[in-house]
Amino acid sequence: MPSRPRFRGLPVLLLSLLLAAGCSGVAQQLPEPAPDxxxxxxxxxxxxxxxxxxxxxxxxxxxxxxxxxxxxxxxxxxxxxxxxxxxxxxxxxxxxxxxxxxxxxxxxxxxxxxxxxxxxxxxxxxxxxxxxxxxxxxxxxxxxxxxxxxxxxxxxxxxxxxxxxxxxxxEHRVAHRNFPANSLAVLDPCRVLSTDVVRQVPGLEDAEPVAAPGGHQCQWGPDDASAPRVRLVHTAGDPPAVLHGTAVEEQIAGRRTVTSVVGGDPATPLCSAETGHLPFGPAGGGQVEVAMLVVAYPDGTGLDACEFARGLAERAWPGLPPR
Incomplete structure (x- = not known):
């Protein structure tokens, strides 16, 4: 397993990489080919x-x-x-x-x-x-x-x-939702998280952001189970919840966040960090917009992946719009 630096006096491994890339920076998107x-x-x-x-x-x-x-x-x-x-x-x-x-x-x-x-x-x-x-x-x-x-x-x-x-x-019958200016739906996730920060994750030193066509997802690293990758998704549904023993509710960058090994098995090297945003859907329905970071770290455990997810969330959440 590659060695990872620790930040003096703090238990979370990724807090060291949070500071390695500086305090600012906007992720650059890959250019898209011009369509005919x-x-x-x-x-x-x-x-x-x-x-x-x-x-x-x-x-x-x-x-x-x-x-x-x-x-x-x-x-x-x-x-x-x-x-x-x-x-x-x-x-x-x-x-x-x-x-x-x-x-x-x-x-x-x-x-x-x-x-x-x-x-x-x-x-x-x-x-x-x-x-x-x-x-x-x-x-x-x-x-x-x-x-x-x-x-x-x-x-x-x-x-x-x-x-x-x-x-x-x-037949031009496609309906469109109305979102406020501070909605996650109209925010480019590739511009929320700095690529320089993502590149501090071992195995992602040369990663580039790749935006999904729908505009709600950005991924660094390949779709390969043997390779590390980071994905930031703007989604909607039920508020983030603690669903099993490897899930933790905590404050990250001033936002309520649920950090969770995906599936609940600590050996699974996949972790998500989720934070709720604006209400979504009919009034009183209880659903919210959600920013979700998913980190795959095949060289470690789910707990290792969660350390990276926490650190990346520390840098991503300040880039989300105010609620």
């Missing part, structure tokens, strides 16, 4: 991706033939989550609306006559995905089996959801 006119026109049909209401892309009626449909509640600013209970008791989960970069080299079958068309990914056990193509990006619609035996029509659900999402975009 066709790609730009397709993306424009969606509108500002930061404010899209993903639940406006799908209606319960599109999935009703597969079983009883219910809204699973907001867990992300990027997608709408639905649950489908089939007649035989099987339970599936459908996610609609998350944006992903579209690789022009992908060769999945593409169906549909009208734009936007739909790419059909090969199904995996218990999972099926469709992509609504918008030039250099796509809208993901996926179905996952949560419970029950075989025979659940996951690809049928994903296809039905994708067809409705494509129609909503084509």
């Amino acid at each position: 006119r066709e790609s730009a026109d397709r993306a424009a049909a969606l509108g500002d991706p930061r404010t899209v209401d993903p639940c406006s892309l799908v209606d319960d009626a599109a999935l009703a033939r597969f079983g009883e449909v219910r809204d699973a509640g907001t867990v992300s600013l990027d997608y709408c989550l639905l649950r489908v209970r089939a007649d035989g008791g099987a339970l599936a989960q459908v996610k609609v609306g998350e944006l992903a970069p579209e690789d022009p080299g992908q060769s999945d079958p593409v169906v549909g006559e009208a734009e936007p068309r739909i790419a059909q990914e090969a199904p995996l056990p218990g999972h099926c995905t469709r992509r609504v193509l918008l030039g250099d990006r796509s809208v993901l619609v996926s179905a996952d089996q949560l419970a029950g035996g075989p025979g659940v029509e996951l690809c049928g659900m994903a296809q039905a959801g994708a067809e409705q999402a494509a129609a909503a975009i084509r």
Whole structure:
């Protein structure tokens, strides 16, 4: 395990790296390739991706033939989550609306006559995905089996959801949420946390920030289970809560924060630090916007990852807008 400096008199390892990069700095985003006119026109049909209401892309009626449909509640600013209970008791989960970069080299079958068309990914056990193509990006619609035996029509659900999402975009029926100026939804997470600070995490010395197309996530490091990575996500849902024995409620940079080994097993080298922000959704619903830092540190334990998460949160939270 690589050696890590300790800051004199403080128990949290990452407090040393908090000071190593100085007291200021704004993360620099990777330049995005300039889209061609066709790609730009397709993306424009969606509108500002930061404010899209993903639940406006799908209606319960599109999935009703597969079983009883219910809204699973907001867990992300990027997608709408639905649950489908089939007649035989099987339970599936459908996610609609998350944006992903579209690789022009992908060769999945593409169906549909009208734009936007739909790419059909090969199904995996218990999972099926469709992509609504918008030039250099796509809208993901996926179905996952949560419970029950075989025979659940996951690809049928994903296809039905994708067809409705494509129609909503084509017919300019995409709804947008209204967020105040101090909302996390309209704040670029790549500008909240300094890349110089992230680079103090062992293994991330050369990391660059990569922004997700929806504008609510920024990641440093590869999507590789054997490599360290840091991700800052602006999301929404229930307020951060202490859910197991490896979770701690604490004050970080003056904000109530829940730091937690993901899954609760200290051996899992993955930790999150979450802080609530403005109320989200209908008045009285109890949900809030959430800033969430996730740190993967495969060379250590979940407790090591949490030390880094705490230190990064010390530097990120002051960059959040006032409540």
